[in-house]
Amino acid sequence: PFRIYLPLNAVPVFHVGKLDQKDKSIVLAMQAADIRKDNGKIVGACVYNGEVISKGLAKKGYVAIINDRISVGVSEHSPLFEEAIEKNGDFFRQYPIVSEGKIVENNPKNISIRRAICERNGLCFITETLVPVSFHDFSQLLVDMDVQNAVYLVGSQYACGFCRDQNQELQAWGKVQYSHAKNISYLVWKTKVE
Numbered sequence: 001p002f003r004i005y006l007p008l009n010a011v012p013v014f015h016v017g018k019l020d021q022k023d024k025s026i027v028l029a030m031q032a033a034d035i036r037k038d039n040g041k042i043v044g045a046c047v048y049n050g051e052v053i054s055k056g057l058a059k060k061g062y063v064a065i066i067n068d069r070i071s072v073g074v075s076e077h078s079p080l081f082e083e084a085i086e087k088n089g090d091f092f093r094q095y096p097i098v099s100e101g102k103i104v105e106n107n108p109k110n111i112s113i114r115r116a117i118c119e120r121n122g123l124c125f126i127t128e129t130l131v132p133v134s135f136h137d138f139s140q141l142l143v144d145m146d147v148q149n150a151v152y153l154v155g156s157q158y159a160c161g162f163c164r165d166q167n168q169e170l171q172a173w174g175k176v177q178y179s180h181a182k183n184i185s186y187l188v189w190k191t192k193v194e
Helices: 079-086 135-144
Strands: 002-005 010-016 026-031 046-048 051-054 061-066 069-074 090-094 096-099 115-120 123-129 149-153 161-164 170-173 185-191
Touching: 010 026, 010 061, 010 090, 046 079, 061 079, 061 149, 069 096, 069 115, 069 149, 079 090, 090 149, 096 135, 115 135, 123 135, 135 149
Parallel strands: none
Antiparallel strands: 002 123, 010 185, 026 161, 026 185, 046 051, 046 090, 061 069, 061 090, 096 149, 115 123, 115 149, 161 170
């Protein structure tokens, strides 16, 4: 069993720091980049509002948000990193799950609740398993759904997030395991301001 979150009439943003669940403009928020346990910094290359806040290539999956457009992919060197800096955009790295419609194998072999941002026929959405699964089984599920590219988001029962339904009712989950980490990050969709 799994869920699909498809934010409608909303724009994606990357957010670093604690989120205000009372902010009614937030439609969906999911924890995004992993945080190092030793120093509390984001793992791998990360650009936030055009500023580089961490460097490195720990994982080849990437998510970039530039001019309200989200891109999901797998690459060691993406020009979107530099473009995010130039255009005050956002960029972070995470485990690749699916690349060009094919499974990407990952080293962690444990089972856990899994979440990913997926791209299928130009449409981006979030998927989440409701039971613990392996990376491989999660990747296979997404390939079976004809997902072209998918990048992991922070998983487990502890990963925080929330969404609002059509009645603006808040549905929240998770528990911040490292609440002291100032670099906790979220992939957020906010309602469009016309």
